[in-house]
Amino acid sequence: MLRLPGAGPRTPGHLISAADLSRDEAVLILDTAEEMARVADRPIKKLPTLRGRTVVNLFFEDSTRTRISFEAAAKRLSADVINFSAKGSSVSKGESLKDTALTLEAMGADAVVIRHGASGAPYRLATSGWIDGVVVNAGDGTHEHPTQALLDAFTLRRRLVGADAGIGRDLDGRRVTIVGDVLHSRVARSNVLLLHTLGAHVTVVAPPTLVPIGVERWPCEVSYDLDRVLPESDAVMMLRVQRERMNAAFFPTEREYSRRYGLNGERMGRMPGKSIVMHPGPMNRGMEITAEVADSDRCTAVEQVANGVSIRMAVLYLLLGGNEPAVTHSRLNAEENK
Amino acid sequence: MSKILIRGARVLGGEAQDVLIDGETIAQVGTGLPADGATTVIEAEGRILLPGLVDLHTHLREPGREDSETVLTGTKAAAVGGFTAVHAMANTFPVADTAGVVEQVWRLGKESGYCDVQPVGAVTVGLEGKHLAELGAMHDSAAAVRVFSDDGKCVDDAVIMRRALEYVKAFDGVIAQHAQEPRLTEGAQMNEGIVSAELGLGGWPAVAEESIIARDVLLAAHVGSRVHICHLSTAGSVELVRWAKSKGWNVTAEVTPHHLLLTDELVRSYNPVYKVNPPLRTEADVRALREALADGTIDCVATDHAPHPHEDKDCEWAAAAMGMVGLETALSVVQETMVETGLLDWAGVADRMSFRPARIGRLDGHGRPVSAGEPANLTLVDPAYRGAVDPAGFASRSRNTPYEGRELPGRVTHTFLRGRATVVDGNLA
Numbered sequence: 119m120l121r122l123p124g125a126g127p128r129t130p131g132h133l134i135s136a137a138d139l140s141r142d143e144a145v146l147i148l149d150t151a152e153e154m155a156r157v158a159d160r161p162i163k164k165l166p167t168l169r170g171r172t173v174v175n176l177f178f179e180d181s182t183r184t185r186i187s188f189e190a191a192a193k194r195l196s197a198d199v200i201n202f203s204a205k206g207s208s209v210s211k212g213e214s215l216k217d218t219a220l221t222l223e224a225m226g227a228d229a230v231v232i233r234h235g236a237s238g239a240p241y242r243l244a245t246s247g248w249i250d251g252v253v254v255n256a257g258d259g260t261h262e263h264p265t266q267a268l269l270d271a272f273t274l275r276r277r278l279v280g281a282d283a284g285i286g287r288d289l290d291g292r293r294v295t296i297v298g299d300v301l302h303s304r305v306a307r308s309n310v311l312l313l314h315t316l317g318a319h320v321t322v323v324a325p326p327t328l329v330p331i332g333v334e335r336w337p338c339e340v341s342y343d344l345d346r347v348l349p350e351s352d353a354v355m356m357l358r359v360q361r362e363r364m365n366a367a368f369f370p371t372e373r374e375y376s377r378r379y380g381l382n383g384e385r386m387g388r389m390p391g392k393s394i395v396m397h398p399g400p401m402n403r404g405m406e407i408t409a410e411v412a413d414s415d416r417c418t419a420v421e422q423v424a425n426g427v428s429i430r431m432a433v434l435y436l437l438l439g440g441n442e443p444a445v446t447h448s449r450l451n452a453e454e455n456k
Numbered sequence: 457m458s459k460i461l462i463r464g465a466r467v468l469g470g471e472a473q474d475v476l477i478d479g480e481t482i483a484q485v486g487t488g489l490p491a492d493g494a495t496t497v498i499e500a501e502g503r504i505l506l507p508g509l510v511d512l513h514t515h516l517r518e519p520g521r522e523d524s525e526t527v528l529t530g531t532k533a534a535a536v537g538g539f540t541a542v543h544a545m546a547n548t549f550p551v552a553d554t555a556g557v558v559e560q561v562w563r564l565g566k567e568s569g570y571c572d573v574q575p576v577g578a579v580t581v582g583l584e585g586k587h588l589a590e591l592g593a594m595h596d597s598a599a600a601v602r603v604f605s606d607d608g609k610c611v612d613d614a615v616i617m618r619r620a621l622e623y624v625k626a627f628d629g630v631i632a633q634h635a636q637e638p639r640l641t642e643g644a645q646m647n648e649g650i651v652s653a654e655l656g657l658g659g660w661p662a663v664a665e666e667s668i669i670a671r672d673v674l675l676a677a678h679v680g681s682r683v684h685i686c687h688l689s690t691a692g693s694v695e696l697v698r699w700a701k702s703k704g705w706n707v708t709a710e711v712t713p714h715h716l717l718l719t720d721e722l723v724r725s726y727n728p729v730y731k732v733n734p735p736l737r738t739e740a741d742v743r744a745l746r747e748a749l750a751d752g753t754i755d756c757v758a759t760d761h762a763p764h765p766h767e768d769k770d771c772e773w774a775a776a777a778m779g780m781v782g783l784e785t786a787l788s789v790v791q792e793t794m795v796e797t798g799l800l801d802w803a804g805v806a807d808r809m810s811f812r813p814a815r816i817g818r819l820d821g822h823g824r825p826v827s828a829g830e831p832a833n834l835t836l837v838d839p840a841y842r843g844a845v846d847p848a849g850f851a852s853r854s855r856n857t858p859y860e861g862r863e864l865p866g867r868v869t870h871t872f873l874r875g876r877a878t879v880v881d882g883n884l885a
Contacts (some may be wrong), residue, residue, distance in 0.1 A: 215772050236774035237645075237656040238726030245725075259774065261656030307656060331661070332653030 132244040132253040133433055136264045136312035141288060144315055148272050149285050150432035151425070157194070158428065167439050168197035174227040176218070177256070178204040178234045183399060184256050184266075187423070188231045191430035195439070200225070215239060219248040227251045229438055237261035252437045260302045266398055267308035269429040271316055273422050274353055277394050290317035295347050296338075297323045297379060298357030298406055299368075301330045305398045306357060310338045321347050325379065327368045328359075344379055348388050355396040356381055356406045376405055383410040394418050459483070460875070461491045465500035465836060467826050469802025475505060477832040480874040484828050498870060500836055504802050507810040508540025508833030508871065509787065510822050512603070512632070512710055513686060513758035515779070516542070516573070518564060519557070520549025525763040525853050527564035530783070531571040533761070533852035535878035537783040538835035538868035539571055541814070541822040542761075546578040547608040553578035553589035555597035562599035570878045574819060577601040579620045579631060583609045588620060595627045602818045605632035607686055608733075610668055612638050617672060621681035628818060630708075632684040633672050635693070636734065640664035645774060647720040647735040655723060657773065660735045662690040669693050673700035673707050682706035684816055687760050689715045689734040691744035698753045708816050710758035711745050713782055713789035718742075718858060728769045728776030729858050732762070749808060750799040756813040759786045763854030781852050785845060787837065788864035795839070796865060802839075821874075832875040841867035851884060 129138060139147070157163060173192040175185050185201065192199045202222070215234070222230055229252040232240045237259030244253040257263040275284040278292050294313050300306045300322045313320050320338035322329065333340055341347050348354065359379075361372060369375045376382075381395060389395075395411055397419040403409050411417060460477040467473050467485065474489035475482060491497050516530035525533075527544070534542045544561050546552035552561060558575040565573020577594035581587045583606045594601040604624060611617045611633060620631050641664045646652050648659025669685055673696060676683035685697060688709045700707040714732060719739050722730045730736060748754040762779025769776050782789075790809065794800040800808065814823025824830040844863050847855040871879040878885055 214767070214770075215775070216770055234772065236772040238774075239772040241726045242772050259656055260658075304656060307654070330653035331648050331659060332650040335650045336653070 129241065129244045129253070131437065133264055133437060134241050134244055134253065134255045135262050136267045136308040136315070139312065139315060141315050141317070144268070144271065144312060145286065145288055147268055147429070147432050147436060148275055150436060151268070151272050151428040152281060152285060154431040154435070155425070155428040164194050164196055166196045167435055168192065168195040171197045171228040171438055172200065172226055173197045173229045173231060173434065174200045174202055174222050176202045176222065176230050176232045178232070178239070179257070181233050181257065183423070184233060187426040188256060188430050190427045191434055194427070194431055195434060197434070200227070215242065216246070216248055219243055223249040223251070229254060229434060231256045233257045235259055254433060254437065257304055259304065261304050262308045263304040264308045264312070265426070265430055265433055266305050267312040268433065269422055269426040270309055270355065270396060270398070271312055272425045272429050273396065273418050274318070276425070277418065278352055288316040289313060292318045293321070293350055293352045294318050294355065295321045295323055295351040295353070296355045296357065297344060297381070299328045299359045299363060300324045300333070300357070301328045303357050309355065310336050314338065321351075323347055323379065325369055325375070328363070345385070345388070348385055349390065351389060351393055353394045353396055354381065354389065358398065358400065358402055359406045361402070361405065372405060380406050380408065381411050382408040386411050386414065386416065396422060399423065459495040460872070460877070461489060461495050461497045462500050462505060462836065463497055465503045465505040466802070467505045468806050469504050472501065475826065475834070477834075477872065477875045480832060482826065482828055482830050482832050485826065498836070502838070502840060503869065504837040504839055505826060506538070506802065506806045506835045506837060507824060507826055508822060508835050508873065509538045509809045510813040510817070510819060511539050511542040511759050511761070511783065511786075512684070512756060512813045512817055513607070514542040514544055514761045514783065515547070515763065516544045516561070517548065517763055519560065524765050527561065527573060528568045529851065529853040530761070530763070531565065531568040531573060532884055533781070533783040533850065534571040535871045535873070536851045536868065536884060537785070538787050538837065538871050539783060540833040540835070540871065540873050541572040541574060541819055542783075543574045543576050543603055543817055545607045546576050546605060547583055551578050551582050552576065553581050553583070555590065555593040555599075558594050558599040558601050559597050570884070571873060572822065574603070574817060575599045575601055576603045576605050576607070576632065579604045579606045579611050580616060585609065585611055585613055585616060588616065588623065591620070591624055591629065592627065595629060602627070602629050603632055603684070604629055605634065605686065607632065607634045610634050610636040610638060612668070614671060614675070618675050618679060621676055621683060622679045625681050630682045630684050630816065632686050633668065634686050635665045635668035635672070637664040637667050640667070644735070645731070646723045647737050649720065649738060651720045651723055655726070657723070662692050662737070665690055665734055666692040666696060669696045673697070673705055676707060677703065677705040682708070685709040687712050687715065687734055687758065688745070688754060689737050689741065691741045694744045694748040694753055698748070701753060708755040709753070710756050710813070711749055711754045712760045713757060713786045714780055714858060715745055716742065716749070716793040717789050722858070726773050728771065728773050729780070729856055729860070731773060731776050731778050732780050733778040746793055746797070746799055749794060750804070755816060756808050757786065757790055758813065759783050763852055764856045766855065769856050779856065781850070781854050781857050784850055784852060785857060785859050785864060787868060788866045791839060791866040792864055832872050834872040835868055836870040837866055838869050839866050841865065843867065
């Protein structure tokens with residue numbers, strides 16, 4: 119199994135880091151997601167697989183997109199969903215992560231999907247003994263966002279290998295370039311790990327100020343020159359760059375950032391024919407990506423959102439449900455339960 | 457006061473000798489010393505007798521944070537760890553930046569009776585780095601402060617630092633600098649390097665420590681003052697101190713036990729028990745620190761004993777407090793990292809944990825040789841002991857040790873403060 123040298127300890131039964139996944143496990147998730155995606159094409163989009171199970175979306179940070187994606191995923195699997203938003207709750211009044219966790223445990227949460235501003239909070243939740251349920255990291259600080267990486271890998275496989283042709287396969291030899299605020303990006307960390315595990319060749323591109331010290335141990339190339347890397351990229355993933363970074367002197371101005379690291383139509387024209395442009399959203403149009411690129415056929419941003427539901431269904435299903443193939447098994451149940 | 461005869465202990469790790477304590481002083485050191493009926497005899501064959509340990513860097517938390525430690529519980533922990541004197545850091549509530557507060561801490565130390573407490577005064581009012589605190593008044597108080605530090609915060613303003621260094625020359629004071637460039641460490645959570653890059657935790661770069669040390673040794677040289685560097689943690693800092701010493705400048709430095717043993721790899725657990733400031737560094741740094749302590753570039757071991765209540769560590773990493781308790785495990789960690797590796801003998805341990813820190817703090821009656829006529833501040837160690845660290849048994853009020861369950865060598869069996877046993881057979885007397 120490929121793992122980042124010295125990567126974090128494994129947390130069996132949870133999904134905390136993309137480094138926790140072996141190649142085969144990751145491919146299984148992608149294959150399962152493919153089956154889940156087909157469910158979405160049916161008149162009845164719901165599977166009974168997780169009926170009676172409770173999934174809690176525990177969001178300490180605002181992220182409507184990720185939360186509704188997990189919520190849709192859990193509901194399509196018939197799970198009961200509780201949304202716990204820390205904003206305006208007792209958490210903002212000083213209740214600790216531990217007490218919140220104990221409360222959820224008392225309510226009988228089978229899975230806790232956690233988004234937290236502190237790197238490592240999901241790992242703490244999974245390993246502290248505060249709760250028994252499954253923990254899914256929905257983004258922690260500047261650490262990781264493994265389901266985002268999975269949905270990105272899923273999108274890449276569909277586009278570059280094919281939905282049907284991709285089953286059972288990884289991303290062997292595909293060249294993926296990740297551009298932007300790598301230093302603060304949990305999306306970049308999870309993607310570098312997962313795409314490497316799946317056999318892709320990853321290059322991160324950023325101004326040197328936005329590349330972490332210590333990046334030399336990551337299983338990827340680092341470049342400061344977007345124009346040099348573009349012609350060799352099967353996919354370019356543009357990260358959201360917060361404008362406020364300018365105030366901490368990570369780059370001089372928005373204009374200069376866009377000029378050197380933004381993707382515009384002219385740059386996109388120098389990418390190989392079938393290559394794609396990805397963005398985890400929300401996009402800063404005019405900053406890291408121009409409207410022309412964002413709205414082009416090559417940009418998969420909207421597709422990624424749809425794929426996110428399938429991936430999260432697959433993750434919840436595999437962590438909570440079963441050992442048997444999801445849809446064959448589920449379809450039987452679905453018939454019985456009509 | 458009765459007499460105590462310590463029989464057959466290896467004084468500073470040398471030949472087995474008998475040491476007779478009479479009242480508050482060492483009466484006699486020799487072999488075959490007789491004991492009359494009124495003398496308490498301690499059979500100490502195989503044990504090491506050291507001068508009472510001196511800590512230049514202890515957080516006793518009183519006044520203000522008595523939920524984590526008090527002068528009484530902190531000095532009990534010190535005694536258990538073999539210390540007979542500790543320097544109490546100034547970052548209390550209120551800050552020890554006036555004669556009133558340092559005298560209060562000094563008095564609480566006297567009342568505790570377990571260990572001498574030498575208060576450290578703040579360099580600036582409220583540790584805010586803006587205005588010099590009344591350093592002279594603190595020196596002239598009953599606490600007779602000689603060591604000044606804004607520890608926890610860096611005196612980052614170069615002019616304030618220069619003035620402080622100059623000012624304390626009038627009474628042979630020393631500024632103990634917490635070297636941390638504040639702008640380079642905004643949001644810092646751990647050592648900046650390979651591990652922080654993976655974990656996505658804000659980096660605390662070595663250069664933030666080293667740049668301040670470089671500046672301060674130059675300042676100390678310029679104004680002819682002495683400067684002490686707190687908890688030096690990087691290989692680069694070692695090089696700077698070595699260079700400053702080679703110039704003949706009056707620079708001293710300390711290292712904590714945890715920086716001699718632990719590395720930032722432990723942070724992968726996200727367990728805040730490993731969260732400390734300065735942060736745990738790399739294996740290469742640990743090696744450099746050990747070598748520097750062995751060759752004397754680093755003058756002493758100081759615990760940076762930093763008690764915190766359980767709830768401040770039972771949380772996510774970013775929300776946790778920085779710091780570790782260390783008084784009760786310091787000598788064991790030094791034995792493991794320095795003695796058992798052959799880097800330092802027991803005489804060296806006595807030098808780095810008693811003689812030199814006492815000299816830096818200009819502490820009377822501590823860090824003295826084990827010989828007749830000297831104050832009987834002594835620590836008796838069983839170096840053959842092996843045991844797992846059990847925080848439940850700590851004398852400290854706090855339990856935030858990074859060594860829970862870890863087997864460490866050596867145990868303090870007895871501590872004597874001016875002839876009075878504060879620890880007997882490993883238990884508080």
